[in-house]
Amino acid sequence: MMPSSLAVLRDFMLQRYDDLKARLTRRLGCADMASDALQDTWLRLEGKDELGPVDSPGAYLLRMAVNVAVDQQRAENRRLTSSEAEALLAVPDPAPGPAQMAQGREELDTLVRVMGELSERQRGVLLAVRLEGLPQAEVATRMGVSLRTVERELRSAHEHCATRVRNLLSP
Structure with a gap:
């Protein structure tokens, strides 16, 4: 009876761990990352029930470990550092x-009160x-007055409101 692919991969990883780690370290540029990736690779193999035929256990494990490292790096890039969180x-x-x-409510109440002092047309x-x-121009048409009258009433209303609000709110 042929051993299962999972058994072959586990045995290969146990026997050639140092070689896999060295190759992965060269590929990733970091021994710690390579160790973490190999450990997660082992855990993923342990979690599998079945696996199809594997022609080259070394290449398969190396590719699997590289994929694990890439996943870890992506996850790490999504996390905030403590200084970023702070x-x-x-x-x-x-x-x-x-x-x-x-204060905003008081200013608004004051403005509403001051606007009550305006003439009906100015308001x-x-x-x-x-x-x-x-x-x-549309306001002038609606009210049946000239554009100049609207401009004058608007300027007068602004000046009145600004002066009165400033006087009422200043200490």
């Missing part, structure tokens, strides 16, 4: 904190241009 953890959270959120122009993003 750098990511040190990145400040761009989300506003509670104090910034409270309509400001909201249409800045909030809805409409072109000034």
